[in-house]
Amino acid sequence: MLKIKDARVVVTCPGRNFVTLRIETADGLYGLGDATLNGRELAVVSYLADHVIPCLIGRDAHQIEDIWQYLYKGAYWRRGPVTMSAIAAVDMALWDIKAKAANMPLYQLLGGACRTGVMVYGHANGQTVEETVDEALKYQALGYKAVRLQSGVPGLPSTYGVSGDKMFYEPADGALPTENVWSTAKYMRTVPKLFEAARLALGDDVHLLHDVHHRLTPIEAGHLGKSLEPYRPFWLEDATPAENQEAFRLIRQHTTTPLAVGEVFNTIWDCKDLIQNQLIDYIRATVVHAGGITHLRRIANLADLYQVRTGCHGATDLSPVTMAAALHFDLSIPNFGVQEYMRHTAETDAVFPHAYSFKDGYLHPGDAPGLGVDLDEGLAAKYPYSRAFLPVNRLEDGTMYNW
Template sequence: MPKITRARVIVTCPGRNFVTLKIECDDGTTGVGDATLNGRELAVASYLSEHVIPCLIGRDAHRIEDVWQYLYKGAYWRRGPVTMTAIAAVDMALWDIKGKLAGLPVYQLLGGASREGVMVYGHANGATIDDTIAAAKDYQAQGYKAIRLQCGVPGMASTYGVSKDRYFYEPADADLPTENVWSTSKYLRVVPELFRTAREALGWDVHLLHDIHHRLTPIEAGRLGRDLEPYRPFWLEDATPAENQEAFRLIRQHTTAPLAVGEVFSSIWDAKDLIQNQLIDYIRATVVHAGGITHLRRIAALADLYQVRTGCHGATDLSPVAMAAALHFDLSVPNFGIQEYMRHTDETDAVFPHAYSFADGMMHPGDAPGLGVDIDEDRAARHEYSRAFLPVNRLEDGTLWSW
């Protein structure tokens, strides 16, 4: 059996912060896992270094399920984003090791491919509707079959999802939180026009998505969904904060627009009622924040019973390690829906060489043993950690609102 002899945390900032766990076994096999929690990276790094790594030394790297349960049940203090991100990092690294020892890509260990590739969506955004449509046409020309649409709201200095760069968007942008201003009424006027224009310009052979980012009340979300129904949105993401899961029942009563939620979920318990009551159509829990491949498979299995499909979060706060793990998961599960894909910078790709690839709107994790991704530690060491916070949001009268 391969015994874990060493594990260490690597923090690097090739344009944005990433936390990576690297586990080594007595036979020389290594595995990597992503432990990045955007805006709270060092909390996870400390949790791993101080509390998790000492418990891993000497354990059998093959016993992935037992290690997962040990870290979850054995800590007593369960769940939460810091704990579950740390567990996810261990889980990814152990699957990486198991794949390398077997000489197989991880998706083969998960039962093999359920499809030829993984449909992904790109992010088209702009200060105006015309800018967003131009960006969407660019994605369409690249072969994307699904595109997320976000545009600036007239009268607002900044809007979620609208970046300074057409391809690269990093919301954690300052040493202390940036404060944005929000107007729901102005937002609700512009989005239907964005979708109407997009359908005229892009046609009906491309899926169109939109992220509300927890900004609306349930009844406001129902109104927006009804307004967008003629344009057949693929989904409305994070329509309202999901702490009150009954809120999604109210949205369901007012629109047939598909609903997606869950990028901030850390366990199956966050998603259980939404799935069982069929209040959502896509579960967006991600491999890095919801306990790794092992736990995400449980969430997907529950969702499959209720015809809820996966649509995992895939912004740049997932390192290429987590993106690779997500693609192995996506390729294998029967109820896959779509995968978010925000490309990383050249700097990040150099630090994390990887086997996954994009072509014709689809991605594939590659057939390298394990996850097919690694970390170049020499390059990583050149990029020192730089504190960065996500923004906060206020209404025009100064009331703090969901960002």
């Protein structure tokens, strides 16, 4: 038995807020789990500190599956981002401990490597099409095989995905939510021009991706996907809000552009119909918001039956703990597709020293025991929590809309 002796939550803000769970065993081993929920961080802190940690003390850290089921089924109020982020943090920490106890990198415990590296995509953005393409060329020069393209929309004061910080885009930008303005018509005129220019500049060997961020109706999404087909997108992400999974059937009827969705999903039930009806091509559920490695493996196994590949969310609102967990997961599954990789700031990397590394468009988790990530708690304490909200979005007539 590997008895859990203690657990605590560490909140730090080295440029943005992160919530980290540290679980310690009586044998002296410890594991880390990420519990960050962008804009709602303290809700997960309370869930862990007040409701989860007291239930962990004295349990066997080796019993990962049983503890997962205990926290999920035992709560009665199942699912949801707060619950599942808390469960994910426990799950990651326990896998970290188990792999350290075995003295091997986690991917070896998950079945070993299915590939030599994990293909990642970076974020190219700019106020104009030309600026975005210039940024995409910089990523290509760094060796990236895949690049996400986000451009400002003429006539709109701000646009999702466009930031002055090219490598470290952080949307949670205010102590109260800022308000953005949106026009679907103006946006729809811009994206095909962006892809036309990017394909011409970058050639045929770089994968091009785009995030709609849940802002279109299904028929609008079908129209956009059709207009992008000549430029062979790798995927069109979050084309419409996915609460209504059936909506993707209508998109499918109008375009062969590959579809990706799922960064806001919390359980296999959020994506079951999309996968088994083959309405998507990539499932983007992430380790931290979908119940940890244990549950994400179930989602990937289901997806594999229907030739759906993974494309896990990996923006800077996920700490290096989640990035490492995602890489071990990515390396070990047969139906991996691509991994989002938005680089963290130097301050974040110092707080979370890690073994994963980037080379020629690929990440590798490294071969340190466990996840290969640590937490410098002394340094973390120098960056206290700072309230930060994600923006909200309104149409030009003032109607609340999807951000």
